[in-house]
Amino acid sequence: MWWLNRTKRLHRSHQNVHNSHGKKGVEIGTKGMKINLIFRVIYWSILFFPLYSFPGHVFAKSDITTGPPIKLLHPAEGTVVIAKKPLIKCSIPISFDPKRLLVLLDGTDISALLKIHSEGFDYKPIADLPPGHHSVSVTVFTPDGQEIKQEFTFSTRHSKPFEEAYSNNQITTLYEKLIDKSEEVQNAPSWKTESNLASESKLKEKNWELMFRTNVRHFDQQLRAIPPQEKGFGVANYLFQGKYSGSRFNFLGELGDVTINETANTVQALARRGGDLVFQSKDLHLQLRTFAVKSEQLMGFNGGLGIGTTPADHLMGFSGDVGLFSDRLKFKTIYARGGEEGNSFGISTSEGAREGDVLGFLITSDFFKQKLITEAEIDISRFDGDTSDEFSREKDKAYRVKAGGTLGKFNYEGLYEYMGRDYEVIGNPGLQKNREGFGLKGGGDFKNHLINLSVSRYHDNVKKEDLFPVVYTSQGTLDYTFKKYQSLPMGISYQRTMMRSENEPLNIAHIRTDTDTIMGRINYVKMPWNVGLTGSYSHQNDRTEAANDTTAITFTFASSVILERPSISISPGFTFNRSISHLTDVRTDVYTTTLDLRGDLFDKRLTYGFGGTYTISKSSDGSSSQDTVGSNFNLLYLLANNLGGFFSPSVGIRGFCNRTNNRIHDQTVNEFAFFLVIQTKMAFSF
Amino acid sequence: MGNRALYWMPVLIVLTFVQIAEGLVTTSPSVISIPRGLQTARSIGYNITGVIDCTQANSTGGVFASGPNVLGSVNTFVSIPLSGGSGRTTETVVLPIRVMKKAESLRVNSFQYRRTFSYTCGRPVPPPETGIVQIALSGEAATEFGITRLQLYFENRRAEITVKRNQPALRAFVDIRYVGSGLLQGFWEVDGRILQNVNRHLVYGRSVTLESPEIPSLPTFAAGTHVVRFVITSPPPTLPLPEAIYFVTAEEFRERLAIRLTHPENRSEVNYSPLTFQWKGRDREVVYLLEFLEEGGEKPIFSAYSKNLDYSLPAPVLKNLFSQGKTYLWRVKGFDAENNNTGESPLFQFTFK
Incomplete structure (x- = not known):
């Protein structure tokens, strides 16, 4: 009924105007009579409002001659707009308190960003609106405190053919020319060029989505290129993804640099070039996956797409997941096979060509909202550690059982695992075969304290072969963190590990080794400062006749300060390392001082960076005494920013200086080189 | 006495001459321990001493053997230049898995790697000498580091x-x-x-x-x-x-500097009424985005823009989206004039009484 009162008030106010003024009053009076008539119509219309009103609107469109009080002028309600940042205009043809105007766009309060005027407001989004449906909720408060709220909807698309479409590209081009160098520097080319195109593109229409990311590189220099760099064009990395996201199922296809993660005892954290396909059924809680990747790690065009089925140099497999009871119980099975041929980019190994396959089953459960989570896995592998010899694959198994959870402030975990003597998997080189044992962990997170305790006991030679000893490794770790002061976290940890051998054959030495490690840490974090101090002491006690004891001591001081005015970041650090061989009574000390700084001047016209390390190392027996200095720097001047809207060239100088002083041999080597640098970045998006 | 000395003198001279002519090949290390089932590479040093008038020692290959049983061979040529009767070199020997498997099949856990060197000398040529490395097979835990x-x-x-x-x-x-x-x-x-x-x-x-x-x-x-x-x-x-x-x-890179949340304090209890949230920002930021999340939630339940360093929760929003007795999380992100995310705060927690 508030509309009714408002109408009456307006009516009375205009009558007052009509009565209180002379000539003006006559004009106003004539006007006032018209307004009076209009408001009489409105008054009676409101009386019969319930007879013709329908949900979602204050007034039925066909019955209202003046329209609703708040109106979405642009975009028109219910329409689809092709824009990333559509202008939103609303009219509010009533008096309202601008300070209390509340506007939500997709649930976000944008009131502070509105351009408010007497008839309403305008809003230009500061970020791209995601394609799809949007809602605008407007709440106004009249001067007498009444609240009026109205909601509108509209849709956006980024382009006509696609809901969402963009391509962001950034090109970096670099040219370096050698200015000067010392004679000792042999591998500095007289010139070098490098370019990189970083591109990310996406197309989305309804449930379908295509995405492509890549870095394409070009490299050339006067000297021969050192692998893995190659002259010419190369694809440093790429990933093409096609997705379908439906209400009942999802589909994902990937081609390029993918990561495969299956189970702990099969394929895990394997980042390689190849492809994979994933199908998910939401109704059935089912996921199926198949993959095929190149075994060696690739960079550039070598190895092509990475997809292939030759088992000697590819890894391929499939897996299936099914969930029951709203995914509280899950089953997974995986089969993978493939081979690896030794070293590749970023990987160095003593092993030769090997191949094998693995079949794994995993069951997990979480019925108690993470209070008790269980896992059980069993796997069978057939593995040939050397495909060039006459021996065939060895078959073996592995299994593990784990239970753990979180109970309020406490967490706990128990694990038992068995890895067969010959159990190995191509896609998981970190697996430790021939091992059996258990581990227990527990911890508590209290208001100011965090405590964690773990114990474990493992042994090798799981088949108890009498040709070899059985080595038992027991370990206990206690870690404590005091976190009362958010800017001053500190902690201490202690670990003890004991190794003992049993059933040694006559020609194998007995093992009896204890290792104790204690570590402390304290940090001060309060912008712009970040300062940290850590110290550790570790002693490995060889309790056999060999008495090959060693001690390692490390102290580290690291700090960084980031200032805005002037814009500079400084990171000094110092580390002391001491290692002691008690058998030979030789102590080796290494002192390392580092300094990194970077910043800009003149509103980022001039940017600079410097990194330097000074190291002193010496042995107590006089066998080594050396100090080294290594540093590099870069100074750039921005010639133009966004020339033509996309081009930003810079010119500058880069260089390095190294010095090695060997006091034992009385040799000093000085190296330096300086380069003229011309670089540019170009950005274009559409 | 003098006659005996004269009698034995030539013998001693001949013996000395023979001793000088014979070489001595030592290996370093002389004993190594390797893990079973894992192809391993080891660096073996050969040191030859006591060969005079010889310029070179050559070996065409090495052999893995356990007694008379040959387990495998290495067909690489190693040459040691000799000077003053001695010389040294190193060889990286790859011990393949098949050698270890053959040893295990013979029920032995140790064998030898033997490399025989023949000399290039003036007269007389000493006999070939063999450098031997004793290899012990062990589990991965008990082997050398x-x-x-x-x-x-x-x-x-x-x-x-x-x-x-x-x-x-x-x-x-x-x-x-x-x-x-x-x-x-x-x-x-x-x-x-x-x-x-x-x-x-x-x-x-x-x-x-x-x-x-x-x-x-x-x-x-x-x-x-x-x-x-x-x-x-x-x-x-x-x-x-x-x-x-x-x-x-x-x-x-657009660095995101930390935004410090000042009110309400972390883990505080506040009255269920329109609350003003405050923080300390940076010069670069022109717009701030506050986000409110429920405990354990990943997506915000409500967010708001602000151009100032504070934001007051409107009463309608409080009534519709927040409940008494519940705990919520909030954080602030800052954006510069080019709409780049330049600042972010940690997540703070508060509870409506």
Whole structure:
């Protein structure tokens, strides 16, 4: 009924105007009579409002001659707009308190960003609106405190053919020319060029989505290129993804640099070039996956797409997941096979060509909202550690059982695992075969304290072969963190590990080794400062006749300060390392001082960076005494920013200086080189 | 007496001459321990002394043997130049798995690696000499401390990454697979400059993962290609050291500086009424976005823009979206004039009484 009162008030106010003024009053009076008539119509219309009103609107469109009080002028309600940042205009043809105007766009309060005027407001989004449906909720408060709220909807698309479409590209081009160098520097080319195109593109229409990311590189220099760099064009990395996201199922296809993660005892954290396909059924809680990747790690065009089925140099497999009871119980099975041929980019190994396959089953459960989570896995592998010899694959198994959870402030975990003597998997080189044992962990997170305790006991030679000893490794770790002061976290940890051998054959030495490690840490974090101090002491006690004891001591001081005015970041650090061989009574000390700084001047016209390390190392027996200095720097001047809207060239100088002083041999080597640098970045998006 | 001396003199001279002509081949180390079931490489040093008038010692190959049983062979040529009757060289011997399997099939856990050297000399040529290394086969835990695999990568699990200029906190990782126990010593190096020295006791177990230091992190102030290595000095490396590459683009990284939330304090209890949230920002930021989440939630239940350093929760929003007695999380993000995210606060917690 508030509309009714408002109408009456307006009516009375205009009558007052009509009565209180002379000539003006006559004009106003004539006007006032018209307004009076209009408001009489409105008054009676409101009386019969319930007879013709329908949900979602204050007034039925066909019955209202003046329209609703708040109106979405642009975009028109219910329409689809092709824009990333559509202008939103609303009219509010009533008096309202601008300070209390509340506007939500997709649930976000944008009131502070509105351009408010007497008839309403305008809003230009500061970020791209995601394609799809949007809602605008407007709440106004009249001067007498009444609240009026109205909601509108509209849709956006980024382009006509696609809901969402963009391509962001950034090109970096670099040219370096050698200015000067010392004679000792042999591998500095007289010139070098490098370019990189970083591109990310996406197309989305309804449930379908295509995405492509890549870095394409070009490299050339006067000297021969050192692998893995190659002259010419190369694809440093790429990933093409096609997705379908439906209400009942999802589909994902990937081609390029993918990561495969299956189970702990099969394929895990394997980042390689190849492809994979994933199908998910939401109704059935089912996921199926198949993959095929190149075994060696690739960079550039070598190895092509990475997809292939030759088992000697590819890894391929499939897996299936099914969930029951709203995914509280899950089953997974995986089969993978493939081979690896030794070293590749970023990987160095003593092993030769090997191949094998693995079949794994995993069951997990979480019925108690993470209070008790269980896992059980069993796997069978057939593995040939050397495909060039006459021996065939060895078959073996592995299994593990784990239970753990979180109970309020406490967490706990128990694990038992068995890895067969010959159990190995191509896609998981970190697996430790021939091992059996258990581990227990527990911890508590209290208001100011965090405590964690773990114990474990493992042994090798799981088949108890009498040709070899059985080595038992027991370990206990206690870690404590005091976190009362958010800017001053500190902690201490202690670990003890004991190794003992049993059933040694006559020609194998007995093992009896204890290792104790204690570590402390304290940090001060309060912008712009970040300062940290850590110290550790570790002693490995060889309790056999060999008495090959060693001690390692490390102290580290690291700090960084980031200032805005002037814009500079400084990171000094110092580390002391001491290692002691008690058998030979030789102590080796290494002192390392580092300094990194970077910043800009003149509103980022001039940017600079410097990194330097000074190291002193010496042995107590006089066998080594050396100090080294290594540093590099870069100074750039921005010639133009966004020339033509996309081009930003810079010119500058880069260089390095190294010095090695060997006091034992009385040799000093000085190296330096300086380069003229011309670089540019170009950005274009559409 | 004098006649006896005269009688034995020629004999002594001949014997001395023979002794001088005979060589002595020693190996270093003379005993090694290797893990069963794992192809291993070892560096063997050969030292020859006591061969006068000889210029070279050559060997056409080596043999793995247990007594009379030959387990395998190495068909590589090794040559030692001799000077003043002595010389030395090293050979990297790869012990293949098939040799170990043959030894196990004979029920032996030790065998020998023998390499025979013949000499190139003036008269007389001494007989060939054999250098012998005793090899003990053992489990991975009981063998000598050694590195069997190194994998270098960045946060994307690959040995290559592309980052923006001045991007902070770039770190590299190295997975080290090892056998035995001992003191690992090495250092992180980028473009030939040492970042950090590492001394760490390793006890046989799973592989270990080391990270490059946080301060100083890998430098990103210069555009172009940079090479990272983890150089191992002890145990003596028998593997080539892998490299990881990162490329720095000319595009500047927009650093997100910390925004400090000042009111309400973290984990505080507040009255169920329109509350004013306050924070300390930076000069660069022109717009702030507050986000409110429920405990355990990932997406915000409500968010709001503000141009000031405070925001008052409107009454209609409080009534519709927030409940008494519940705990919520909030954070603030800052954006500059170009709508780049330049600041972010940690998540703070509060509860409506």
